[in-house]
Amino acid sequence: xxxxxxxxxxxxxxxxxxxxxxxxxxxxxxxxxxxxxxxxxxxxxxxxxxxxxxxxxxxxxxxxxxxxxxxxxxxxxxxxxxxxxxxxxxxxxxxxxxxxxxxxxxxxxxxxxxxxxxx
Amino acid sequence: xxxxxxxxxxxxxxxxxxxxxxxxxxxxxxxxxxxxxxxxxxxxxxxxxxxxxxxxxxxxxxxxxxxxxxxxxxxxxxxxxxxxxxxxxxxxxxxxxxxxxxxxxxxxxxxxxxxxxxxxxxxxxxxxxxxxxxxxxxxxxxxxxxxxxxxxxxxxxxxxxxxxxxxxxxxxxxxxxxxxxxxxxxxxxxxxxxxxxxxxxxxxxxxxxxxxxxxxxxxxxxxxxxxxxxxxxxxxxxxxxxxxxxxxxxxxxxxxxxxxxxxxxxxxxxxxxxxxxxxxxxxxxxxxxxxxxxxxxxxxxxxxxxxxxx
Numbered sequence: 001x002x003x004x005x006x007x008x009x010x011x012x013x014x015x016x017x018x019x020x021x022x023x024x025x026x027x028x029x030x031x032x033x034x035x036x037x038x039x040x041x042x043x044x045x046x047x048x049x050x051x052x053x054x055x056x057x058x059x060x061x062x063x064x065x066x067x068x069x070x071x072x073x074x075x076x077x078x079x080x081x082x083x084x085x086x087x088x089x090x091x092x093x094x095x096x097x098x099x100x101x102x103x104x105x106x107x108x109x110x111x112x113x114x115x116x117x118x119x
Numbered sequence: 120x121x122x123x124x125x126x127x128x129x130x131x132x133x134x135x136x137x138x139x140x141x142x143x144x145x146x147x148x149x150x151x152x153x154x155x156x157x158x159x160x161x162x163x164x165x166x167x168x169x170x171x172x173x174x175x176x177x178x179x180x181x182x183x184x185x186x187x188x189x190x191x192x193x194x195x196x197x198x199x200x201x202x203x204x205x206x207x208x209x210x211x212x213x214x215x216x217x218x219x220x221x222x223x224x225x226x227x228x229x230x231x232x233x234x235x236x237x238x239x240x241x242x243x244x245x246x247x248x249x250x251x252x253x254x255x256x257x258x259x260x261x262x263x264x265x266x267x268x269x270x271x272x273x274x275x276x277x278x279x280x281x282x283x284x285x286x287x288x289x290x291x292x293x294x295x296x297x298x299x300x301x302x303x304x305x306x307x308x309x310x311x312x313x314x315x316x317x318x319x320x321x322x323x324x325x326x327x328x329x330x331x332x333x334x335x336x337x338x339x340x341x342x343x344x345x346x347x348x349x350x351x352x353x354x355x356x357x358x359x360x361x362x363x364x365x366x367x368x369x370x371x372x373x374x375x376x377x378x379x380x381x382x383x384x385x386x387x388x389x390x391x392x393x394x395x396x397x398x399x400x401x402x403x404x405x406x407x408x409x410x411x412x413x414x415x416x417x418x419x420x421x422x423x424x425x426x427x428x429x
Contacts, residue, residue, distance in 0.1 A: 044334075044392035066184045067394040068220040070251065074292045082220035082252060085184060102292035104251040105220075106393075108335050110292050 036090075038062055039111070041069050041083070044103075046111035053093060055115055060090040069103045071111075170277045173201045173208040173238065174322070174410035176215065176359030177379035179248065180229045181222030186382035186395030187403060190219075194232065196428045197380040197409050201236040204411055209276060211238045214359035214377060215246030215287065215324030221253070226261055245270060246324040246360060247287040255288050271302050273309050279414055280313055282306065284323035286338045296325030296338035296360075303340065307347050318353040318414065318421065326358040328367060328374050331387035336361050345372060355412070355421045361393075363406075364425055375423055378408035405429035 036058035040047035042065060053059060061071050063083040071080040071089050077099055080089040093099065093115045103109040175197060182190040201211065211233065218225035226249075233241055243262045250258050255269065263270040270285040284306070286296040298306075310319070321327065327341035338344075348354045354372040362379035363386065382395040383406035390396070398406060408427040415422070 044394065065392070065394055066186060068248075084220060100292065104290055105247050106335060107290045107292055107294045108333075 036060060036092075040064060041109075044069075044106055044109055046109060049110070050112045050114065052114045052116065055094055055096055055117055056092065057115070058090050058092040059113060060088050062086070062088050068105060069109065070105060071101050072104045074100045074102060169414055169416050170209040171204070171206060171411055171413040172276075173204060173211045173236070174357055174377055174412065175201065175211060175213050175233075175380060176324075176377040176410075177246065177362055177381060178213070178229055179216055179219035179379065179381035180225040181219040182381045182395075183219075184382065184395045186397050187407075190381040193404065193407050193428055194229075194380045195235070196404070197407070198232055198235045200409050200426060200428060201238070208236075208238055208411065210240040210242060211236060212281075212283070212322050212357070213241055213243045214322050214357060215244050216248045216359060216379075217243065217246070218249055219381070220248055221251065221257065226257065242272070242274070242281070242283055242322075244283045244285055244323055245287055247290060250287055251290070268302065268305055271305060277414060278416060279318045279320055280310070282309065282319065282321045284321060284327070284344065286323050286325045286327070286341070294339065295332065295335050296341070298338060298340050298344055303343050303347075306344055310347055310351075313351070315350045316352055318355075319348055319351050320355045320357065320412075320421070321348065322357040324358065325360045326365075326374070326376055327356055328369070330361060330365060330376070334387065334393045336387065336393075345369075348372060353421065355423075357410070357412070361387075364408075373421075375410075377410050378406065378425065378427070380407050380409070380428070383407065 037051060037053065037060070039051065039059060039061045041061055041063040044065065044067070046061070051059065061080070061083065063069050063085060066085055068082040068084045070082060071078070071091070073079060078091045083089050093113060096115050096117060099113045099115065101111050101113070178194050179190060180194065187193060201208065217229045230241070245255065245258045259270055266272060269288055271283060273280065273282045275281070284298060284302065286298050289297045289299050323338070325338050326336055327338050327344060330336035349370060349372070352371055356372060356374045358374070358376045359379070361376050362382065362384040363376065364378060365376045367374040383398060384393050385396050405427045408425055411424045411426070413422040
């Protein structure tokens, strides 16, 4: 939609993710931190509604709301459990394609990950 | 809130009030009035009541958020509040979100604790929190085993026809609460043989009327369900989901949403998003509560009272 923004946002997010790894306290929700892009869930919205990544990228969602949310593929490719406050969910996208997802608790929340090879 | 008995019907239909205080609404001969609890209680009790029942909603067992650090404590206070109702309610209905995020063991905790009300029978409908993890398998096995359909139900009590609808089992991306064609067909058949003079009470989790679509506070095919009920002289719709009291009247149909026992939510549009709302600790219990509904035969009246936990 706004391809110009994506690379910029991606670099910011990787930076945030790396900083998060250094600063995050250990705990169940962060037991397996991932280095890929992070999508912040806030005010009943996915912070990056459409994210483009390379195959093999692990995407991590972090819930900052007081409500639990899910990250659920509309095509049943992936299905998170309930992600409670400050918890994370990660999924590694291996095959190119467009992956739409939503929150099964709040289905007005929708997002998309586009996986494609390229520079 | 002042007596609204003088408001004309058209004016009332345009009115959609919500409030943090307990109100009593009564309908008699098409004229609706409301008054604060306590002011008109004697009048409300003047008619001999055949029976009353209680509603509890959005108990969210397992909630540990900042909006209520003792959600189990307020749930137990709600149980005690229902136990203290006099006369004793004939039964209890739970309008969903029994659990918070379907946490393990939460259904057991809820149903065990509700025995503390002293009421033998509880009728449940699920909220989205009760079914989203497994598509409703645990809920349906526990609360709807042996019944046809996917958890919907009806029963008759004291001359009133009760219908429990399920509008959280077909959440889709971008979607809203939904009943689905199978349930709508069942509902149409369920009420087709009833006399139009039969009072009907419908209960479901997500509001069956349009409260606030921007937050998903609506059932997308709710209007079809209501179309089957329009011919009845007295229809009372009891919902949960939005954790606050709202009322609306459309023809002979009266809509009521209930408070939660766990945490309040913002008024529609009053925050960037719905969700647990933090309030000063001394205000919290005033925004949580239960409901008592009383049916008086021959009066065409169901009285709805919403005591808070304050």
